[in-house]
Amino acid sequence: MKVKSRILSLFLAFFIIFSFIPISFAENVGDINEYKIDIKLNHNEKILNGKETLVFKNNYNRELKEIVFHLYPDSYNDIKTMPALSFLGIEGEVKLAKEELGDIHIEKVLVNKKNIKYTQDKEVLKISLDKPLKQGEKLDISMDFTLKIPFGRNRLGFYEDVYSLTNWYPMLSIYDEKTGKWDENPYHPVGESNYSDVANYNVHLTVPKDMVVAPTGSIIDEKIEGLNKTLNIKAENVRDFVFMMSPKYKVLTKEIDGVKLYNYYLPGDKKQNSAQILLDEAGKAVSFLNKKIGKYAYDELRIAETGLLGGAMEYPQIVQMGFYQPIDGYEEEYIPSILEMVVHEVIHQWWYVGVGNNEYKEPFLDESLTVFTTAYYFENEYGKYNNRAVNMKIRRSIYESEIPALNSSVDDFKDFDSYVHTIYTKGPQFFEDLRKRVGEEKFTKILQNYYKKFLFKNATIVDLLNTIEEVAGKGIRKTMEVAVSKPNYFPQNIQLTQEEDRAMEVENKKKYLSKKEKENGLVVGSLILRCLNGEEIVFVKPNNLSQIDAKLMDYFIENMSEELQQIYGLNIKVVEENRLTEKDKLKNLIVFGYPKKSSIMNKIGPKLPINPNSDEIVINNIKIKNENISGMFIAENPYNKKKLSLIIFLDESNTQDDSFMFNYNPLYNDGIQFILNVNGKKNVQIKGMYK
Numbered sequence: 031m032k033v034k035s036r037i038l039s040l041f042l043a044f045f046i047i048f049s050f051i052p053i054s055f056a057e058n059v060g061d062i063n064e065y066k067i068d069i070k071l072n073h074n075e076k077i078l079n080g081k082e083t084l085v086f087k088n089n090y091n092r093e094l095k096e097i098v099f100h101l102y103p104d105s106y107n108d109i110k111t112m113p114a115l116s117f118l119g120i121e122g123e124v125k126l127a128k129e130e131l132g133d134i135h136i137e138k139v140l141v142n143k144k145n146i147k148y149t150q151d152k153e154v155l156k157i158s159l160d161k162p163l164k165q166g167e168k169l170d171i172s173m174d175f176t177l178k179i180p181f182g183r184n185r186l187g188f189y190e191d192v193y194s195l196t197n198w199y200p201m202l203s204i205y206d207e208k209t210g211k212w213d214e215n216p217y218h219p220v221g222e223s224n225y226s227d228v229a230n231y232n233v234h235l236t237v238p239k240d241m242v243v244a245p246t247g248s249i250i251d252e253k254i255e256g257l258n259k260t261l262n263i264k265a266e267n268v269r270d271f272v273f274m275m276s277p278k279y280k281v282l283t284k285e286i287d288g289v290k291l292y293n294y295y296l297p298g299d300k301k302q303n304s305a306q307i308l309l310d311e312a313g314k315a316v317s318f319l320n321k322k323i324g325k326y327a328y329d330e331l332r333i334a335e336t337g338l339l340g341g342a343m344e345y346p347q348i349v350q351m352g353f354y355q356p357i358d359g360y361e362e363e364y365i366p367s368i369l370e371m372v373v374h375e376v377i378h379q380w381w382y383v384g385v386g387n388n389e390y391k392e393p394f395l396d397e398s399l400t401v402f403t404t405a406y407y408f409e410n411e412y413g414k415y416n417n418r419a420v421n422m423k424i425r426r427s428i429y430e431s432e433i434p435a436l437n438s439s440v441d442d443f444k445d446f447d448s449y450v451h452t453i454y455t456k457g458p459q460f461f462e463d464l465r466k467r468v469g470e471e472k473f474t475k476i477l478q479n480y481y482k483k484f485l486f487k488n489a490t491i492v493d494l495l496n497t498i499e500e501v502a503g504k505g506i507r508k509t510m511e512v513a514v515s516k517p518n519y520f521p522q523n524i525q526l527t528q529e530e531d532r533a534m535e536v537e538n539k540k541k542y543l544s545k546k547e548k549e550n551g552l553v554v555g556s557l558i559l560r561c562l563n564g565e566e567i568v569f570v571k572p573n574n575l576s577q578i579d580a581k582l583m584d585y586f587i588e589n590m591s592e593e594l595q596q597i598y599g600l601n602i603k604v605v606e607e608n609r610l611t612e613k614d615k616l617k618n619l620i621v622f623g624y625p626k627k628s629s630i631m632n633k634i635g636p637k638l639p640i641n642p643n644s645d646e647i648v649i650n651n652i653k654i655k656n657e658n659i660s661g662m663f664i665a666e667n668p669y670n671k672k673k674l675s676l677i678i679f680l681d682e683s684n685t686q687d688d689s690f691m692f693n694y695n696p697l698y699n700d701g702i703q704f705i706l707n708v709n710g711k712k713n714v715q716i717k718g719m720y721k
């Protein structure tokens with residue numbers, strides 16, 4: 031949508047200004063480069079034969095003597111340079127099998143239809159021009175290439191009937207006018223290295239006719255010839271062109287604010303369900319960003335399930351996911367990581383795809399901002415106590431650690447962990463720090479301006495700082511400049527306070543227990559829920575236990591009290607049985623002891639769903655002889671039906687096992703109504719619901 035209206039307004043401008051000059055619109059539409067790529071897949075050999083033509087215009091302020099293309103597939107030549115998303119499973123000296131190696135070979139290069147000298151080395155193709163190309167001049171570069179697609183679970187590869195074609199073709203590099211050098215960085219094994227200008231693509235792809243293709247851009251046309259089909263795909267104003275494909279793909283679609291969303295998924299248990307949940311969440315994220323940051327720049331966005339291991343990846347108009355897992359029935363307050371992942375990649379459509387940057391030099395710019403915006407999305411959509419929201423994901427992990435400056439480049443990090451810690455954990459704190467300093471309104475203004483100003487362009491950290499200054503002033507800019515450029519960034523000012531931390535725990539536990547109650551009725555956890563809602567709990571402590579049991583009881587009380595106090599800031603009142611007042615009896619009670627010796631159990635036993643003093647215990651029509659039985663159960667408090675009682679009764683003839691402390695602690699077995707332990711030789715435990 032945005033792309034189309036942009037071209038239209040450009041057209042109008044040109045029409046008015048240049049209508050008297052007899053040159054065609056197409057040649058003057060702008061400085062954008064045009065790729066034409068014709069490729070054919072050899073499905074058996076996993077080889078792609080291609081011809082790429084690029085109409086290149088020198089938009090730089092210098093003459094160019096050579097033109098440089100990235101040949102990222104060559105990073106798959108060797109395990110040392112292979113950009114694996116995760117290092118799972120790669121330990122020690124590993125040699126890749128021949129089919130796991132990837133490779134691109136340039137067959138020939140023509141410039142303006144003439145053969146020309148070129149070199150292919152270190153993931154770079156260098157074309158030496160016969161005569162320098164002046165500013166504003168154009169030339170036609172065309173090349174034939176052969177791509178060997180590696181077998182494997184990385185960004186580029188073939189795995190379980192899915193092709194992932196990312197970083198796969200000769201891609202024009204970017205020339206730095208300041209240094210007078212082309213960017214020749216290879217794809218770094220750590221992090222990402224994408225850095226390119228937006229271009230238009232016109233691709234003809236020939237594949238077996240049953241292949242379902244998920245590309246950047248739009249499929250304009252599909253022609254079947256024999257066993258093959260040829261697709262014509264067009265993409266405008268994109269900084270890369272990628273596609274995933276599989277003969278097994280099924281597709282779900284959805285439309286959000288005029289953007290068509292697709293999810294390509296593989297057959298399998300509950301996969302369609304997962305695909306639908308992921309698609310819906312992606313749709314919510316698109317809608318959120320449209321409102322909060324600025325409208326999505328394209329009219330189609332695809333998500334595709336692939337064999338990718340260790341995460342997911344963002345590309346223009348397409349998200350590369352790993353295999354989908356069943357995710358139905360998740361709790362909203364515990365969003366599963368795959369949902370966070372899809373939102374993260376959708377947000378990259380704004381940061382990296384929309385506003386580009388040099389991911390090799392300044393990974394902070396798109397990656398840290400995307401991590402922050404993801405948490406920001408969950409805060410807005412699911413509340414500040416959500417497990418994926420800012421409080422939990424960003425403010426909770428603020429501690430001192432030795433890290434390089436946030437503005438480090440990928441090759442500055444000593445290892446993968448240091449990169450992840452700096453860019454994914456520390457970097458996002460910068461944006462929360464900024465939000466705290468400037469307030470919500472100015473903060474969103476900064477993001478909106480940054481998006482608007484640098485959409486379809488490549489931004490730098492300096493551009494971000496300038497935008498901060500424009501909205502929030504010089505002082506803030508200076509502070510944030512220090513934050514991003516000094517090592518060991520540690521924004522103590524946004525650390526979660528103890529009160530906030532507790533409030534979050536309380537809120538989440540409440541949500542969790544309310545859900546248990548809603549599903550099951552009264553449960554052991556209901557007692558804790560009452561406590562979290564401000565009601566008092568009285569622990570009735572007997573004084574007639576054996577020495578060992580008394581000691582265990584003290585541990586039990588200590589454990590439970592400590593946990594309630596430290597995590598939730600709550601207290602329970604402990605009262606000796608013989609000092610219990612009539613007023614105490616009306617509260618929520620935990621009654622503890624030997625049934626025969628407990629005056630309270632004796633009194634209220636007959637009114638309870640399980641009478642610990644009867645000769646036999648009947649549960650779900652099963653009768654159990656009341657011998658050597660210990661256990662616990664929840665019930666209304668017979669003294670006051672508005673309150674609850676948790677009865678924990680011990681077997682006087684047997685010393686209790688240590689583990690009863692954990693079993694009977696209402697903070698743990700919270701979703702059930704009772705536990706009974708038949709002690710002695712059999713040692714059987716039954717637990718569940720008594721009604």
Ligand SMILES: [Zn+2]
Pocket residue numbers: 374378397400
């Ligand atoms: Zn990312």
